[in-house]
Amino acid sequence: MVSKRCQMIRIPLSTVAGCIAKVAVATAVMTTTPAAAREGRAGGKLMLTNGVTTIEGSSGGGISTWALIAGNETVDGIGGSAHVSVILLPDYRWESHGAAIGVHDRLELSYARQNLDTRDVGATLGIGRGYTLNQDVFGAKLRVAGDAVYGSPYLPQIAIGMQYKRSSDPQIVAAVGGRHTSGTDLYVAATKLLLRQSILLGTTIRYTKANQNGLLGFGGDRGANRRVQIESTLGYQISRQLVVGGEYRSKPDNLGFATENDWKTVYAAYAISKNLTATAALVDLGSIATAERQRGGFLSLQTAF
Amino acid sequence: MILLALLVLLQTAPTPPGEDPVAPYAMSDANVGGGPFKGVAMLEAFHGVAGIDRIVDDLVKTSQADPRIGDIFKGQDMVRLRRTLKEQFCVLLNGGCSYTGRDMATAHKDLGIQAKDMNALVENLQGAMRHEGVTFPAQNAFLAKLAVMKSNVVTH
Numbered sequence: 001m002v003s004k005r006c007q008m009i010r011i012p013l014s015t016v017a018g019c020i021a022k023v024a025v026a027t028a029v030m031t032t033t034p035a036a037a038r039e040g041r042a043g044g045k046l047m048l049t050n051g052v053t054t055i056e057g058s059s060g061g062g063i064s065t066w067a068l069i070a071g072n073e074t075v076d077g078i079g080g081s082a083h084v085s086v087i088l089l090p091d092y093r094w095e096s097h098g099a100a101i102g103v104h105d106r107l108e109l110s111y112a113r114q115n116l117d118t119r120d121v122g123a124t125l126g127i128g129r130g131y132t133l134n135q136d137v138f139g140a141k142l143r144v145a146g147d148a149v150y151g152s153p154y155l156p157q158i159a160i161g162m163q164y165k166r167s168s169d170p171q172i173v174a175a176v177g178g179r180h181t182s183g184t185d186l187y188v189a190a191t192k193l194l195l196r197q198s199i200l201l202g203t204t205i206r207y208t209k210a211n212q213n214g215l216l217g218f219g220g221d222r223g224a225n226r227r228v229q230i231e232s233t234l235g236y237q238i239s240r241q242l243v244v245g246g247e248y249r250s251k252p253d254n255l256g257f258a259t260e261n262d263w264k265t266v267y268a269a270y271a272i273s274k275n276l277t278a279t280a281a282l283v284d285l286g287s288i289a290t291a292e293r294q295r296g297g298f299l300s301l302q303t304a305f
Numbered sequence: 306m307i308l309l310a311l312l313v314l315l316q317t318a319p320t321p322p323g324e325d326p327v328a329p330y331a332m333s334d335a336n337v338g339g340g341p342f343k344g345v346a347m348l349e350a351f352h353g354v355a356g357i358d359r360i361v362d363d364l365v366k367t368s369q370a371d372p373r374i375g376d377i378f379k380g381q382d383m384v385r386l387r388r389t390l391k392e393q394f395c396v397l398l399n400g401g402c403s404y405t406g407r408d409m410a411t412a413h414k415d416l417g418i419q420a421k422d423m424n425a426l427v428e429n430l431q432g433a434m435r436h437e438g439v440t441f442p443a444q445n446a447f448l449a450k451l452a453v454m455k456s457n458v459v460t461h
Contacts, residue, residue: 237445
């Protein structure tokens, strides 16, 4: 591709670097010229192709981040979304709310606030009944290649991203053996809707040391460094408005005081309208801070424009 | 000699009644922009050539009246569009037709179509297929054929 283009614009292939630089310039010219003539327009994404906001605020499938960009905008506009999600578990109530901006279906900037009500576990851990752990998650995601719906079925939408997480409970993070109260996750995500089969496929490779998403800090006595974790999703599109599927998310297990398990969900996402998506899921979050078998329900409402 | 071969290739078919003449081009089924489905399952899901005709008529009518994309069709040869669209869908669905239209890049050149326009057309097509009673998996399978054409259609 690169060499072909270089021959096309008659640049001697003296050095590979020189060629790449020239192609980069040519690409920049090609992408900026039509953009100037482009009409800026709001909205326009196909239903459900903005995904469902995760509890970390990024666009995805509820618990795992996908390569989709938040908002209803196409490459010609700016969009956004807001969400409220709650996970009801035997021993906890995990709530997340936040908002995201999507720029030209290319860049996503997101914020989410997570609150984990420890209820009776708070008393057991000695932090007080109903003590609520909080954290802020600031995210940025960039679509680097492909399209989740259009183009070759073999080229998924690919995005890279980061999430800066900051716990509001440094004393508790220290008490449970967490090394840091803030940390940054890095990830690369690939997502594709295989129209021929109506199947949605996605996987995300996350480089993280967050304990229970970061609510229990970052790194611990059993592991100080970031490790690679995998998130996968498999879904089936039943109609324009309805997708059902499952997700799997592997987790670090850095803290000696309590085991941390991988997450599993089975979900249904329903687009009530172009601006409103409701998601319900059965979740298995395993053991959380000594409370075993946290299986429950996930409910989320997302509005997007 | 080459010129002669080109002239034969660029045969100017007589302009069908009710249509405007277009610049000569090489006619080929390859112009539809994708290979047809194998077998008859997809054709049956679309209720044959008659179903395809109804879907295209619905799609064109809805899209012309659609405030999002209606303007794109103003001043266009709608008789020709309807005919070539029916041919294209019929070829893709293995309905035993020939495609006499231009390739996707040529046909959409200078129309200034943006991503939002293509999505609006997809939504109208989904509506037309739904009205015809095409099952959702078959709708998606057909959209898969059109999805690969986006880069030749959306030029803005």
